[in-house]
Amino acid sequence: MRADGGADGGHREQGRRVRRPGGERRGGGIRAVKTDLEGVHRSVVVVGGGQAGLSTSYHLCRAGIDHVVLERDRPGSEWRNRRWDSFCLVTPNWQCRLPGFPYRGADPDGFMVRDEIVRYIEDYAESFDVPLVQGVTATRLRLAEGGGFRIATTHGELTADQVVLATGPYQVPLKPRLAERMPADVVQLHSSEYRNAAELPPGEVLVVGTGQSGCQIAEDLHLAGRRVHLAVGSAPRVARFYRGRDVVAWLEDMGYYRRSIDEFEDADAVRFRANHYVTGRDGGRDIDLRAFARGGMRLYGRLTDIRDGVLRFAPDLKQNLDHADAVSEGIKDAIDAHIRASGVDAPIEARYVPVWEPGAEPSELDVNTSQITSVVWCTGFGRDYRWIDVPVFDGRGYPAHERGVTSCPGLYFIGLPWQHTWGSGRFCGVADDAAYLASCIASARRDGAASEVPWIAGTPESTFPSDEYWTATRTVA
Secondary structure, three states, X not given: OOOOOHHHHHHHOOOOEEEOOOOOEEEOOOOOOOOOOOOOEEEEEEEOOOHHHHHHHHHHHHOOOOEEEEEOOOOOHHHHHOOOOOOEOOOOHHHOEEOOEEOOOXXXXXXXXXXXXXXXXXXXXXXXXXOEXXXXXXXXXXEOOOOOEEEEEEOEEXXXXXXXXXXXXXXXXXXXXXXXXXXXXXXXXXXXXXXXXXXXXXOXXXXXXXXXXXXXXXXXXXHOOOOEEEEOOOOOEOOOEEOOEEHHHXXXXXXXXXXXXXXXXXXXXHHOOOOOEOEOHHHOEOOOHHHHHHOOOEEEOOEEEEEOXXXXXXXXXXXXXXXXXXXXXXXXXXXXXXXXXXXOOOOOOOOOOOOOOOOOOOOEEEHHHOOEEEEEEOOOEEOOOOOEEOOOEOOOOOEOEEOOEEXXXXXXXXXXXXOOEOOOOOOOOHHHHHHHHHHHHHHHHHHOOOOOOOOOOOOOOOOOOOHHHHHHOOOOO
C-alpha cells in the first residue's frame, strides 16, 4: 500500500468527493443539515461521527429511520488528531468491514497507516446519505418531560425520541498524579500528543506504559536512534505471524472475534483488560521488548513513585516479560490445536526462545543525573460522561448495558470495547453492533417502547479465552 493512500482507491469509487467553498463536503455522501439545531426534533440523534456513529447511521438509513449524527469535529478526527505520524493498524486491512464499505484496496493483508485510516472513514461518510452535522458538540443529555430526550449542543438544543451515544470510551488522556513530581525542565507528553521523535528535545526519553501505544511509541523512538527508558507494565503480547499466517487470520478462522462476552463469569474483568501488543509497521512484526533491550533500550518494572527527581520502579520486570511471553505462546497452543483438529496444512514453526533476560532489576533512576529530557506517558484514557444527565452508569461510572442497550428506554451506547464481542469497537465488529442497535430502535418505534430487545439469530454462545486461559493452557515445546 502506498504511503499516500493510493491503494485504497477502491473506496473512492464508492463515494464521489466534491468540495464546496469553506471545505464542506458533499456528493454521494454527507447530506446538508442545518447547523442551527434549536428546536429541531429527530426520531433518533446519534452523538459521535466516528466509525461507530457512521455505522449506526448506515443502518438507520437502510431502515428509513429519521435521524441526525452530531460530530464535534469531522469524521476521522480521533485518528487524525490523536495518533502519531507512524501510527498504523495492528489488524490487517481485510478486517476493515464497516457496513456497506469493506476494504477493497490493493493490500488486504497490509496495515493502513494513520492518513489512510482517516481517508477510509472520510470516504465512508461520503459513500451514503448520512445526515451529519459537523463542528457541533453535545454538552448535556437529559430526559425530556413527557418522554424522549433533550440534547443541548453548542448550536442549540434539540430533542429526540431515542439517542445513540457513539462517543467511544477514550475521551480524556490520563496521566498519573505522580507526573506532577517530575523535574520541571523535563518535557512531558501524553501518547495522544506525541507525533515523532524529532519534535522532542535532544536527549533520552522515558516511556511509561507498555500497552499498544507505549510499545509502538518506544519502538518509534528506538528506530529513530533515541535512547529509550521503558517502564514495563503487565500488558500481554501476541505474535504477528505463526505457522505461515497472520495470527489474526487464525483467530478469525477459530471464531474468536465473534464470540460473546455474555458467557464470561466476570465480564468486567474482560472489558477492562489491556490489549495484546503487536504492530503492523513495515508489513507487520512482533513487538519483543527483550529484543529492544538487547538493542540498547533500558527496561524497568512499573513506575511506582517519583521523589526529588528519583524514579522508583516495582521489582516486576521479569514477571511482566514472562507473562507477556506466556500469553503469546498460549495463543500459539490454541492455534496448534485448531490446526490438528481441522486438518489444515500449515508449516511447522519453532517456538519463541527469549533473546534477553533481565539481570538485577534497577529499582531507581535519578532523572537529575541522567540524560532524560522528555517523558511520554502511555497511560491510557478515561471516560467523560459528566454531560450525560441520565442514570445509566454503574458504581465506577461505566455505562451499564446489555449489548449497548441501557436500562433507560431509548438510550443506547455503541463503540465500547467488548460491547458484545471481541470485535466490538473495532473495524471488524462494529457493523454487527450497529445492525443490532438499529433493530432495537426500529422495534421500539413499532412497539412504542424501547425495553423489548429483539433476538438476533446466530448469537454466539461460546467465550473468548482470557489471558489467564492462554497462559494456563500453554504447553512446553
